[in-house]
Amino acid sequence: MAIGSAAFAVVLAIAAAAAESPAPAAPIGLADCNTSCGGVSVPYPFGFGPPRCYWPGFNLTCDRSSGQLLLGDGTLRVAEISLRNATVRVVRSGSIIDSASITSDRNVSFGGSFMNHGYMLSNGNELVLSGCNLVATLVEDLGVGPGRSGIISGCASFCSFRNKKVDSVGQTGAGSKYCSGMACCQAPINYHSSPTQVRLRWLDAGNHSEALTFLPTYVFVAEEGWFDQRPLPDELLSVKQSPPRAALEVPLVLLWGVRQGLPSLPNLPANATTACSADADRVLCKSDHSVCAAGNLGYTCQCQQGYDGNPYLAHGCQG
Template identity: 40%
Template sequence: MSCGNLSVPYPFGIGPAKCYVPGFKLTCDTSHRPPRLMLGRLQVVDISLRKNTIRVINIDRVSRFDDFIRSFNGISFGIGPGEAVPYSLSTHNELILMGCNVQAVLSNTGKNREILSGCSSFCPTNKNVTYDTAAASSMDDKEYCYGMGCCQAHISTSRDGMPSELWVDWIDPNMYSVRLLPLSYVFIAAEGWFNKSWVSAQLPESSWTNGLGPRLKVPTILDWEILQLQPTSSQQLANVSIPQRKTQYIKCPGICRSKNSLCKPMIRGYSCQCSEGYDGNAYLIDGCKGLHACTSLIQAVNLLCRLLLILYMLNLINL
């Protein structure tokens, strides 16, 4: 199964429910050339079975924040609430905030309420008592943000799936009344993508959609996991005991369908990996293909080389 130039590995799928595990439905947008693989409103550009990640392009998710607004919640991924979907923000993302006298907090309001990230951005004021973004940019690194004019922060692991809140507020509420603050922007991007000079150059010239922000194509990495064990046939869902979850790998009937696979406990569910010496798709019957033939050949060659080296050192043969 494929869409455009991307293959779609199970447990993901397109079409009827039998083609994917619940929560892993994707769509193929054929209105573009080449067609785009979509997860809700997010464009999928890579799926990794080995890393349990999916890389998406987040369009129209750069939120604008100006001094007409006291504070706002700017989070929206378009794939459903956190606890109901098998996705969570990877720790290989960053929270990016650009602006002056502003702070952002990314959090989750599930059963394990937690703050996942946060940072604050400041700017010096000029003689007219207005915030000077140009001065802040000249004081800071051209590539990264350390709190002057913009800031960036790592994102912690979430125990409840996708974050549900991204609150942005002014640090000094008195500045709100005089309306001297420049525009601020907040978004979440894959670690290493953000370049302050490049993004700053894009923001003023970008078009706006629904007042949300510029149309930057921001990459984001999502972790995924199977939230429950799937039935093997007509049987009830298989259960894994708590003591079993403490081991690194366990047997999970109904998920890891290849006989040469193991099940790994994740934060909220499980994932499948091929056993050592095998590679492929552990979610399919016979999906893990053996590498033992190649491994054995390499080991035999290495052993022969060592034997020849020993014989040479003993002056028993000439090489």
């Protein structure tokens, strides 16, 4: 009887130990594929290295010499990949427009570094302008004829040269934004978009030398909230202390979706989503506990409520 009790105690101890053992971590990539570069996790369908490690079109570059994960042509550094939000947070260097001698209107290309690789600009970004008596607009090609473009976002920045104190600009405005339109402005990007240009226009004619010496002129498109982090805006709006803007690391949030190797996407209104076809769901969303959605940019998968992990992998969503 004593032997039986001892054996029973051993069984209970083993069962308790098994219950306390942590479940194996959900996979984030395919077998024998690297899933980290430069401290950034790289979940499938993204990947680098052999083509079998990523879905077509989702290849990234892991630059071992710099320790950076790069997107597309290498001008954008990947900082974070989110499967849940279908976003990639990237970092670009410098402003889009930056000059102390802008004497005429400017049109500068913007968006090719990510749109040429199948990404869109998320509405989690904003347009930032610094300068005197200028208006900046972010525009997209409407695709309805040559020269037809639409405005995604825009704002105007004014200066009163009666007040020569540069440190008086950039007062926090409505909604806790740093800029309210005097010497700098910030404008939301209200919908996911495919921008092609940033345009800068003078609001007044004539000599702009006073405006150019009063404040630096630049335009950013950046992740919303980035510009509000002090002391960054104070330094950028200071003529004497302004850091080299070419060295600034500016974050952007991009959207992605899977298209290659899947059925044609349904015709949907902008930014709308719908349920996937059975074929797309079967091919793309490999986890038993996943759901598939179709949008203008492509197909995406999500883990069902109560589950977490990678829905693009078998057994990837775990509860």
